[in-house]
Amino acid sequence: METASTQLKPTGKQRKQDREKSDVKQTLSLSSSVTKVSEYKVPGVGAVYHISLGKSGRLWVSDNDLYLVQTDLQGNQLLILLTNGGYEGYHTVTQDGDLIYTDKNNKVINKITQDNTITKFIKTEDWGPLSIHSSHINGEILVGMMTDEEAKVTRYNKTGTEIQNIQRDNKGQGLYSEPIYITENINGDVCVSDSEKQAVVVVNKSGQHRFSYTGQGSEFNPYGICTDVLGHILVCDEISNTVHLLDQDGQFLSLLLTEQEGVINMYPRSVCVDDEKNMWVGDIDNIVKVYKYLK
Template sequence: MALSKPRVPDPVQNEPVIGQHYLVCGSEGCEKNCLFYCNPCHRQMCEQCRDEHQKSPDTKKHEVVPYRQRKRQLPVEKCKDHPTKDIDMICEDCQVQVCSKCVIQDHQKHTLNDLETIFSEKFTLCLDEIYKIHQYFLPTSHDIQEDIKDNFKEIKATIDKIRTSIKAKAESLKRLVDTVASDEIERVNKMEESLEERLKSQDKTYQDYISYLEELVREFNGYLSSTKVHSNPLILSQPDQLKIKPIPKTIIPVPPVFNAGQYSKEDVSKLLGRVTAPDTKPENRKIKPMETASTQLKPTEQQRIQNREKSDVKRTLSLSSSVTKVREYTVPDVSSVYHISLGKAGRLWASDSKGNLVKTDLQGNQLQKIQTNGGYGYHIVTHDGDLIYTDRKNKVINTITLNNTITEFNKTVDWEPISIHSSHINGDILVGMIKDGEAKVTRYNKKGKEIQNIQSDNKGQGLYSDPHYITENINGDVCTSDYKKHAVVVVNKSGQHRFSYTGQGSQFNPFGICTDLLGHILVCSSPLFLMSGDSTVYLLDQHGQFLFLILTEQLRFYLGLCVADENNLHVGQYNTNTVTVYKYLQ
């Protein structure tokens, strides 16, 4: 199966120029892996065909190089002045592209360069730049976008706290004003009571004096009405007895005066406090340099040594320009390979739709078999090497330890568990579940305690319909293959929806899904109900950007995927127990 012709990058989708199928020898009738390339013939070949090519008298002097060092074939363009000749050189002095006749006529003493060599170098440079964009510039820019989103949240949280503080301070000032006003009113009330007491005393003084005058009038009238001279008090009274006491003197009380306080809005602002711009100079966002750009796991102490080794490997890994078939092996006692779970020491588990779950080595030797209820992505090997799988019928999650003991991990009560994944970041267990038309992903810790439910986006809309395969990326994203939604649904580790990938135009029917050490998302899409149609394996970056199709076959229906420790892709198929291993990283 030959590579499809390299394509010019699509300015809309920004696709990289890269092969879509695994590379085979270009010799007629030979289907071995292509490893070499003849630059003069522009022919790809296996090792055996390379040896024959170099032994032939006609081609023994041809430049045969490793495939990745090949010269790209120059597009054919005829010379305008000499229509029978191809343009294949460039005149450095005139800076024009010329053919051999042009050289003889006009450029004999000029500096000439091979146009094919220049084209190949520039072509390779373009590929390198596209690779850098997808491997560094796009991911780094997406990471900065995520930082900006976090900044949005941080700023909003800080401003909300400031609003709350302002309102609380204002309420405190209001309470203080009310307290001061209450104290002043109480003082005024006491002043009023004192003045009233004084006025009441004065009133009583005059009431007593009026009573005295009235009594004096009655007494004087008695003197005037007496008919007896010898006993008339008027005649016998002393001079002082007829003298009237003076009117009592009293003081006019002076009421208190309210001296209104003098204050301004500025005074109130000083009491309340002010929001000011920070004195700190804002820093430039840190952009990680290209040579150290990589998404790192946050390991536990137990994983640090292993992750350092992976990190060393990761720095040397990159996407290959071709996909190479490494080997094939069969899994005994399964009718199809719906799902693959990678174990330790080259061991893996594979299952079909009939409930057959088989443990095998990489040579296809059966090591263990158990009967389950079947399904799709319903089993996974944990970091400790145990197999954990869902029992959809009984709504239970079971664990098979290394000594083959089956224990119950957890009950899912009313929910049917249909897919499962064990996090290699922290050991959490992620389970896709369905119930009465609803679907969710539940996170458990290693002890089986439920710690998170992911079900809806920030608008309250359901994220899932049929999450039948599930995995986790190196940045903690939860990636779910949802058959009914025809989408790969990705949320971050907090459960917030990041993106949904729905294919490249044609109907997208996702099955097996996995991720690799570089954060790529690999997902296979097969025809609806596994009938006729295209079957493909998509490669996405961790932000949902389509990179390219790894495999494209009409006669094979891809179902199960996993990336093994040697960074090779294991692909299971429908209606056969064959697993094919491909190398797509170098």
């Protein structure tokens, strides 16, 4: 159950941040096409199925073959781990700059501190954790997890205490089947790529189902997912090999990385947006490409 909280009045600092955010929204809009800014080769992985942007130019990348690599932007490999993760978004950088990652076989979430010490952080009991996201809003941790029979999203606070479970809609139906990627929108919505349901499943902060997005009339198989400062949802689709761009209410806006935009032979599987509003895209090769898509 979600704990009740008292309503606090925004501080002067908070009001200033809110003003700055609304200023950003007024000055930013979608570009008519994407522009490639840079690309990075990632040593030690065969593909890029998930990206976590660390602090001070560090990049965490995982493939579909158990490898998790930390690299700098010059392509130097700083750390390589053999994990139990594959084609899921199984790692995330916390507000403190640590990396946390899921171990679905041992039902635990591990933490790697910035001095590369690895510790067990959260035990998930009978549930195998698949996907994980550390909130940019409050540092809370969202985890998509499964047993053989069911799936759910669990919310933890930053110290690892469980505070919420999201599992069923108001009719008692299971919301998730295989939550392989997870993120949070600026309004607190929890957005999940569910490969079994072939849908993006979105609930509000209290866990009520808002909408499910199943593509544009043809087959749709969602992978990496993220959101941006405008509340857009960006999700990689294995079928069309593009990124679907939605607004925060699930309305389809456009396809990114298409041949019409001059992007050839792109097979995006992971996507994230950095503080400079650039879109980072991981491909089925070992290249990460960075694009501008807002102006």
